[in-house]
Amino acid sequence: MTNDKILLAHGAGGKLSAELIQKIFLPVFDNEILNGLEDSAVFECESGKLDFTTDSFVVKPLFFPGGDIGRLSICGTVNDLSVMGATPLYLSVSFIIEEGFSLNDLEKIAHSMKTTAKEAGISIVAGDTKVVERGAADNLYVTTAGVGKIADGINLSCSNAAPGQVVIINGYIGDHEMAVLLARGEFSLHSEIKSDCAPLNGLVEAILKTSGKVSCMRDPTRGGLATVLNEVAEASGVGIIVDEDLIPVRQEVKSICDLLGFDPLYLANEGKIVVFADENDADIIISAMKKHPLGKNTAIIGRVVEEPKCKVLLETRIKGHRVLGLLSGEQFPRIC
């Protein structure tokens, strides 16, 4: 292309728009449905239940250790489909781009989407691009929507948690938000922490193949583990008790949280899954999860109880307890 920046004309539907599609999106996302360039994607569909979701992505910086907005936008939608027990099939992608954005960066992001989509085994079959004037958006916003298919007999819901079930998580919490936070450079702290951003459909498939006694799964994104536990306790009308000592948190994340006055239980994750399942199947589920590359550090972190209803309790390391409530607004770094 002659210019290395996005111009308003790239979104005007004329020559430059066509060039953007032909030179970047089509070769990168390359698949039969998309290549037809129809107004919408048409695909075959078996009978049974379909699962459909959408998510928008705004992240600063666009590139961070462990991922970028492209990878994030694929994982976010794939994971929302997966935790309902669906096999993700097709995704659509929409870009809102600020005038002047680097074409090179856009191409990098598209490639990252392609790689992540391949990892998840799905195709990007529809898309759209809009360009807004400089200042009307912050670099780039991405929206993805996705369709998945739910196999017969699978019925996962956040209202299904019940006493006698355990709570399992597939590894360290807080890595994503901490990696992004530090990548902004506002805190002048340096670390090796990487976002955990990853498509979870493979892991979910392994879990559901192993046990038919999974009642609910959730990905603890914004608001973190504590928020997801509260949502499930509320929706199911049960209590959840988690053990501080069993929740995997990297020492580095813990130390930076201590410094900033943050609580890792409220930090966002992009490659974590919280599984509620019958305690009798806990062992086989855990061993199946540990065999998967995204589940090496899987741990049981708690259990579902009758009382106190709709509350989450944290058992602390000194065997005290406290209520884990919902977060109020953003976490801000403290004074000392």
Add this chain to the structure above:
Amino acid sequence: MNQKSKTSEPEIAEKLLRAIRSYATQNFSFMEVCGTHTVAIFRSGIRSVLPKNLRIISGPGCPVCVTPMKEIDEAIYLVKNSNTILATFGDLMKVPGNECSLLEARARGAKVKIILSPMDAVQLAELEKGSKVVLFAVGFETTIPAIAVAIKEAFRRELKNFFVLSSLRLIPPAIESLLNSKKTAIDGFILPGHVSVIIGTKPYQFIAEKYNTPGVVTGFEPLDILQGLVLLLRQKTESRSKIEIQYQRAVSPEGNKKAVETMYEVFEVTDSQWRGIGTIPKSGLALKDKYSSMDARKFFDIPEMSAEEPAGCICGEILQGLKLPPQCKLFGKRCTPEDPVGPCMVSSEGSCAAFYKYGK
């Protein structure tokens, strides 16, 4: 999570709790005077494992909570009325001023930057030569030396666009004021470990000598706090009043002489107003003459702000340990972390926020 803490922490905790139970034969009220202690006590669930006759009350140890509303209003005035970037610690963002909070002011276009270290403000002034950068200096002895170093550095670099809005306070005079007021019966103090890393234990001797009350300089891990309580209870049982150090891995009786020297090279002691408590003699710090060109109150034309506090808010009594947050009529109703009235609900280290969040 290392293996050692996994296996031994609950066992040590149980041992300490056994000692606490055996010493706590009567009612005791101990006060902690540090926001970090308030939060650590809630987060580790210490209250849930202590015997009922042992009461822990939170004192005026959260720097955000004791900052009078008029000082928040001064900061808001600066960002709204001059070409100024305010560099502030994060906890101050949500504190409501008379008209709005810094967070709301930022949403309306004011330039407010959250910093982690006072030196970040100096860097900012260096980078933004066309703007005036004001460091909203809030804190106790723990943060004051770092602020003093930043000021000296800005002076050395001859930065003409760096200013300080000082809202710094000292812990020992606040404790003395509480002991003098006699409104609160305090049987002993859990003293902040971080503060003593700087000032040592000498400035606290009056607590034991003049007021016959024990104090233990304590660390912030759950086991530190339990051990601090054991040491306090042991003094009570043996009818002793001493200032002891639990947090020996970081605190020496002399403290950090260099840090204290730096503090007083830049600042001089002045009377200071504490939110809800009133003026406490010699409890605040103002810039010395040498640095007065950086004093935001002298450079900018800040009008006198109203000292009126919001109606119905009992933060003052809470900060003095006279009342607990749930005793406030506004608590959890008109005043929540989403829409706070008083500072104790705003700061992550405030008693009200801790009570609300961790569900006492």
